[in-house]
Amino acid sequence: MHDSSAKKSLLIISRQAPWAGPSAREALDIALAGGAFDLPIGVLFLDDGVFQLLPAQHAGAVQQKDLSANLQALPLFGVESLYAARRSLEERGLSAAPLSLTVECLEDAALSVLIDRYDQVITL
16 A cells, blocks of 8 residues: 655656856755655766765856855755765866765666666756
8 A cells, every 4th residue: 555645756857058048056955855745866977967066066156146155055954865976076176176066876787776766866
């Protein structure tokens, strides 16, 4: 018997660089809102989304808001399942870079397993 009151888990796949428009901020806003409502949420940084994990973003230079405070707030809102695609990091020369958040780096095969674990997936 399926309990319809069970909380649905949500994976947010953030694929945009922080300076590429509002998508990165929207992904973080959804994660923070869901965390505030105690939903089981994960965030996967994929493709250019891995650029969000770099410290010392100079967002003002491209007339965007700095997302580092939003990123640092994720664990405070109970969003602790944070992942990055290893290939995305490697393709952008970031595999050895210090990241602003602790994330679990996943190989390609593990990405599909991760996505299948969640009830709902949003890609921004």
